[in-house]
Amino acid sequence: MVDEPPLSGTHYDRAALHRTDDAWLADAWTRAQVVLVTPDSKTPVVDGRLAVRTAGDAPDGPRRFLGLVGEVPYFAVTAAEPDSDGWQTPREFGARADDLDASLMISAVALEQWHQRHGHCPRCGAPAEQTQAGWTRTCTRDGSVHFPRTDPAVIMLITSEDDGQDLALLGRGQQWGPGRFSTLAGFVEPGESLEAAVAREVFEEVGVGVRDVRYLASQPWPFPASLMLGFVARLDGDPSIVLDPVEMAEAGWFTRDDVRRAADWTDELVEPQPGDDSVRLRGIPPHFSISRYLIDRWLAHDV
Template identity: 40%
Template sequence: MSAEIAFSRYAHDRIGDRRTDEAWLAEVWADPATRVLVIAGTRIGLVDGAIPWVSPAEAPEGDRVLLGEHDGVVHFAVIADGGLAGEDWMPLRGLVLVLTEDDAPLVVHAMGIAEWLWATRHCIRCGGRYEIQHLGHVLRCTDCGREEFPRTDPAVIMVVTDGEHPEDRCLLGRHPSWPPGRYSTLAGFVEPGESIEQAVRREVHEESGITVGEVEYFGSQPWPLPRSLMIGCLGKASSTEISVDGEEIEDARWFTRQQMKDEAEAGTLVLPGGISISRSLIEHWYGGALPGSW
């Protein structure tokens, strides 16, 4: 199954073999057409409500990260000192609503590296200091020589359906901290020694009390908050009685397509934003676009 997912649709060429090509790097950094995303620590400042890309000459001092090539243009990020950020600069979670599908893969790549560099300061073997290599994609301990690479935590996110119901239904839940009316697909991290299918069944049962049988892969989406890969799945329920855990999930409901459409149009049901894999999963089940988002 192939899915159209916003964060994964317009992938850039990461040109990883260029990360140690000093002559080429100097050449593209001198090119005013090269685009640079400025990150202060782990925050970005918007300009007129959009993600700003500047020329290398306009970029501040900082750690350079080669993101890759997109539409024939080389893109970098410069991770500057966090003190550069103004009060209105935002972490990635605050930027999701302004990300375009064109920008999203580059920004997610850049912020994933920024979050990793911010959180990974000392060697886990000897406690020594790391130095950045390969244009932000490798850390090397200055004491023992150990190399550290960016890590990704797998997480499952799933739309669960009740195909035995005459109208077919899908299961959505809401976190206790969300505003009224906001519902989304269930999700959770894959535990050590667990398969994707096992994680889907466990998370759904823990959060909603629903038992899931068949599980199919849908698609995936990077989600560096701080370093996840969301693995989208379709699950078929083999039970229908809901019993929420009350902690991660405050409420869960079965929705028919008509209920979902009517409540989304009325604004009493608020669904995830269009750039999220959750939205893609829901609209895949629904069979088309739905109104409203958060």
């Protein structure tokens, strides 16, 4: 069985009960380990590990309590810009990060992105100040308290069978280069269930119906504030594809051999021979993505 998706576990204690305890937070800061994060989501990486610092070595900047690793407090601090080489985004570092580093990094980036975008009260427009150790913002005029938002998005692998051969439906967005395909995805709309969102997004993007929608796993994706909810589903009816030309450049049904070959090329950073136009599927997402997790589960006959 394929392991859980990267970033999906919680590998430290968020210790939320301490977020309103100013005296405890002040003491915790004196012995803290600090994760630095820039407004454009970069963190320092040294020798393949998240490079945390002591409180005394951290720059001045907004401070957010992440939680506890054993008895050690961890905070995130906003750094205006990198102060050395080796700063990377989660997309660059995430595939190599261990579970703890990934959890801390993603939480720090997610909070930073939320604070960057929510400096004012959504009710009255007045400035909102960081409160509860960085986990809320409070309006300076009406006192209303606002919490970090997360936007649910469904991501799904649709499967079928043709003449005894298993097939997977993959698509290529307009922003992607030729040959790179992924699972379909889209945001959940207000008043909509997750299962309904899967069916709607698939039909809107490629014009096919689905059944047997089944949830597998989730992954936080702070770009800037998504929670990716992974599903598998089966084709229902006609497999003919009708593309949404705004969302999709192309889509197709691919065999396990097609997908496994593209997975190997992706992992080995190998490109097919130039000019070999017979190879339509040349790359899939790397292991860092929940899209790859869904694909790998299918390749392993685990869904």
